[in-house]
Amino acid sequence: MSYNCRFCSTPLKTVVADLGSTPWSNSFLEPTEEAIARERAFPLKAMVCSECLLVQTTETVPADEIFTDGYAYLSSFSSSWLDHARRYTDAMTERFRLDGTSQVVEIASNDGYLLQYFVAKDIPVLGIEPAANAAKIAEARNVPTEVAFFGRKTATDLVARGIRADLTAANNVLAHVPDIADFVAGFAILLKPDGVATFEFPHLLRLIEGVQFDTIYHEHYSYLSLAAVERIFAASGLKVFDVEELPTHGGSLRVFAQPETGTRSTTENLEAIRASEEAAGLTQMGTYAKFDTRIAAVCQGFREFLAGAKSEGKTVAAYGAAAKGNTFLNVCGVKPGEIAFAVDRNDLKQGKLLPGTHIPVHAPSHLKVAKPDYLVILPWNLTDEIVADNAAIRAWGGRFVVAIPLVRII
Ligand SMILES: [Zn+2]
Numbered sequence: 410m411s412y413n414c415r416f417c418s419t420p421l422k423t424v425v426a427d428l429g430s431t432p433w434s435n436s437f438l439e440p441t442e443e444a445i446a447r448e449r450a451f452p453l454k455a456m457v458c459s460e461c462l463l464v465q466t467t468e469t470v471p472a473d474e475i476f477t478d479g480y481a482y483l484s485s486f487s488s489s490w491l492d493h494a495r496r497y498t499d500a501m502t503e504r505f506r507l508d509g510t511s512q513v514v515e516i517a518s519n520d521g522y523l524l525q526y527f528v529a530k531d532i533p534v535l536g537i538e539p540a541a542n543a544a545k546i547a548e549a550r551n552v553p554t555e556v557a558f559f560g561r562k563t564a565t566d567l568v569a570r571g572i573r574a575d576l577t578a579a580n581n582v583l584a585h586v587p588d589i590a591d592f593v594a595g596f597a598i599l600l601k602p603d604g605v606a607t608f609e610f611p612h613l614l615r616l617i618e619g620v621q622f623d624t625i626y627h628e629h630y631s632y633l634s635l636a637a638v639e640r641i642f643a644a645s646g647l648k649v650f651d652v653e654e655l656p657t658h659g660g661s662l663r664v665f666a667q668p669e670t671g672t673r674s675t676t677e678n679l680e681a682i683r684a685s686e687e688a689a690g691l692t693q694m695g696t697y698a699k700f701d702t703r704i705a706a707v708c709q710g711f712r713e714f715l716a717g718a719k720s721e722g723k724t725v726a727a728y729g730a731a732a733k734g735n736t737f738l739n740v741c742g743v744k745p746g747e748i749a750f751a752v753d754r755n756d757l758k759q760g761k762l763l764p765g766t767h768i769p770v771h772a773p774s775h776l777k778v779a780k781p782d783y784l785v786i787l788p789w790n791l792t793d794e795i796v797a798d799n800a801a802i803r804a805w806g807g808r809f810v811v812a813i814p815l816v817r818i819i
Contacts, residue, residue, distance in 0.1 A: 414458035434732035437761035464632035498526035517582035521547030564595035597646030615660030623737035726781035734787025
C-alpha cells in the first residue's frame with residue numbers, strides 16, 4: 410500500500426511507527442461475547458513526509474465512526490485546563506492590546522471554556538465548534554458559537570459577513586483535522602492584516618525523545634514539530650513569529666503566526682526551538698526510521714515487568730482508560746488476565762471493556778476491594794496527580810508503575 414502526504418501529496422517512504430492493527434482507541438465494548446465478536450481493528454501506522462516533515466497517520470477514520478459517545482468530552486470538566494485558558498486570555502489581551510473593538514475567534518471552542526474569559530473582559534468573541542451539544546452549552550454561557558467545521562469555506566463565509574479576527578485560538582485541534590491544508594488556509598483568510606493566530610499541539614520532539622508512542626491513535630492524524638508547522642504555514646499564507654513551550658499533554662508548543670505580509674519580527678524563542686529540533690535530528694529521516702526499535706524496547710520492558718509480577722503471584726491493575734492507554738496496551742500485546750482490571754473516573758466507561766485488550770473497567774472505588782499489588786498509570790502525564798489521589802493503595806503495600814519511557818516503580 411502506498412500513501413501520499415496529507416499536506417503536500419509527496420509519496421511517503423519513511424515509517425515512524427507501525428503499531429499493527431488496533432480498534433479505535435475510544436470504542437469501549439459492552440462486556441458480551443457478541444460485542445467482542447463484532448469488534449473491528451484498523452491499521453495504525455505513522456509515516457513522515459520527507460518534504461514538509463509532517464508525521465502523520467496513514468488511515469483516516471470515517472467521520473461517522475468518530476462522533477460517538479467518545480465526543481461527549483467537555484473541556485470545562487478540567488479545572489487545570491480552565492486555569493490554562495484564563496492565563497492565556499490574560500496574556501493575549503495584554504500582549505496584543507485587545508479591547509471592546511477587537512474580535513477573537515476560537516476554532517473547536519467546545520463548551521466555551523476559553524472564550525468565556527474574553528467575554529468577561531467585554532472583548533467580542535465567536536466560537537466555531539462542530540459538536541452541537543457543546544455549542545449549546547457555550548451559548549448558554551453567552552459565548553456566541555457557530556456549529557461548523559473550520560476551513561477555507563467557513564472562513565470565507567465569516568469574512569463575507571464582516572467578521573475578521575484580531576486573534577484566533579486553536580488548541581489541540583490542528584493535530585486532529587484530516588485535511589490540514591484546508592484547515593490552515595482558513596486562518597490566512599480570517600485574520601486581519603495585523604491579526605495573530607495561536608495554535609497549541611503536543612510537541613513531536615517530546616514524543617520522539619520520550620518514546621511517547623502511546624499518543625499515536627487513529628483520530629490523531631498529525632504529530633507536529635515546529636519545523637513541519639513552519640513549512641506547512643509558509644505554504645498556506647501564514648508565517649510563524651513566536652513559539653512557547655507548555656507542560657500540557659506531556660509537552661506542547663504554542664505557536665504564534667501572522668499573515669505572510671505581517672510585520673511582527675521573530676523571537677529568540679523561535680530560534681531556540683528551531684535549533685533544539687535540529688539538534689534532536691527532527692529534520693533528518695534517519696531519526697524517524699529508528700523510532701520503531703525504541704517502541705519495541707519499551708514494550709519488551711513492560712512485558713518483562715508483567716511476567717515478573719505473574720511469577721511472584723502479584724496482581725496488576727491499570728489506572729485511566731484513555732486513548733493513550735489503549736494504544737499502549739494493544740501495541741504491547743497485553744492480554745486480559747495479565748492486567749486484572751482498569752479503573753476510570755468516567756462512569757460512561759465503567760462496566761465496559763477496553764478496546765482490543767478486553768480488560769474490564771471499574772470505578773476507582775474497586776481498588777479498595779481488589780487491593781492490587783501494582784497500579785499501572787496509563788496517562789503518565791498525570792502521574793503526580795494520580796499518585797497523590799490514590800495514595801490509599803500504600804495501605805496494603807500497593808505500588809505505582811509508569812511504563813514510558815522505561816518501567817519505573819514508585
Ligand atoms: Zn508533506
